[in-house]
Amino acid sequence: MSRQGLIELEAVLAIAARGSFRAAALELGLSTTALSNLIAKVERELGVRLFNRTTRSVSLTDAGRTFVGQVGPAVHEIQEAMAVVRAQQDTPSGTLRINAFATGAREILAPLVLAFLRRYPEVHVDLVTEGRIVDIVAEGFDLGLRTADLVPSDMIAVSLGVPRSFAVVATPSYFDAHGRPRVPPDLFAHQCIRIRLPNGAPYRWHFEKDGNPVQIDVDGPITLDEASLSRIAVLEGVGVGFFMEADVREDIAARRLERVLQDWTPPTVPLCLYYPGRKNPSAAFRAFIGLAREFGKTAI
Template sequence: MSRQGLVELEAVLAIATRGSFRAAALELGLSTTALSNLIGKVERQLGVRLFNRTTRSVSLTDAGRTFVAQVTPALRDIQDAMAAVRSQQDTPSGTLRINAFATGAREILVPLVIAFLRRHPQVHVDLVTEGRIVDIVAEGFDLGIRTADLVPSDMIAIPLGAPRSFVAVATPAYLAANGRPRVPPDLLGHQCIRIRLPNGAPYRWHFEKDGNPVQIEVGGPITLDEATLARIAVLDGIGIGFFMEADVREDIAAGRLERVLGDWMPPTAPLCLYYPGRKNPSAAFRAFIEMGRALGRAATRAE
């Protein structure tokens, strides 16, 4: 069969069903001559006649009946699959694969992902979190979430909110017992929750004030690579922790944790939803992008 095999198969089945070249041609939107030529091409490729035709009637040959019986279920499956895919252009459905680092995923899980799922229950979101920078196209993801400064230049980026900031925090009890650091080097005299990067290296805490950046490699009793574990350790009074502000915002508001060195914490790049330009995106993809844009607009208005 040629590359136009689907059209050719549909032509064979239309004639077999209608029992007439004329009726089948009307159904397919072809001229009778064009349909006759198409069937002749199929028969030459197969090396057998599929139809017995006279000026007044058309009927399947034995080979034609065998061919139609075997092809019909497969063609129906193909047509059903194509219809299902086309339906995704109208009604959001199917799976969206999203790659994000864990902190970003925590920030957008409720206001974007869960809100989207509630609005579009036929969509499944596969959210993968990891610290390394991922080529979302090469690894089969539809979308990525990273800070604006880490989005590849060939991607379309949608800011999801205002610039973010880091925060150093400790419990009121720890600060009462050990004092409050006033400048970043004071951290060297404190118990701190050390952070391990995805490549295994220790993370240096970053500070800046009046254009003067400072990096401190803190010391402390424990090294962790996951912010939720670090939060538990800080809340238990082990020492001072370093987080994205969103991860401990509720703890600060409730008085469980207190900020330190707040005047040394400049804003960082905002979180972005990003994706490659694509033709014919699914309805689910379009709907998620639109909700991302709406979230970004709402965050901008709230500033």
């Protein structure tokens, strides 16, 4: 069949159901002449007549009845599939795939992603976290989440405006026993939880004050590559940890952990959602971007 095959098949089914070219033409929004031409084209391509036509009646041939019986259910399924897809343009539904780094995902999970799911329960969010930066188009993601300085230049970015900073913390009992660092080099005298980057390299703790950056290659009894594990070690009194403030905010508020060197940890680059320019985005995608923009404005 030609590229217009679905229209041609719908025409055959409409005539078979109505028993009239005129009634079928009205149903399809075509002229009787245009409909007759469509059927003639189908019959030429199939090499058989589908309808017996007289001036007073239209009926299916034996070949026509066989054709309609087999094609009818398939066309109905195609129409239903198209209706489902079109509905996604109006009602948020389907799946959104988001690639993010773990810390960023934790920061937006409750205030943005879960809030979105409560508002649009027919949408499923597939949130994948990994340390490496991926090509979200090649990997089949709708959206990426990274800090603003890591967003590819050919992507559209939506700033989330979330205040972010690092936090140096330990338990109050640890600091009571070992003293509180006043400047970053004081950390050399402390047991610190070392951090391993996704590429295997050790992470240097970053500080800045009055425009002067400082990096400290700390030492300590354990090296970990996941913030949740580091948090456990710090809460157990093993030593001093270096986190995104959001990861230990509740612990600080509950006084399970104490923050130091706060004047050396100024706000950092904000988070951004990003995506390629696209035509005809789904309703779910449009709704998520809209909520993200609202979230970004209120978070500033």
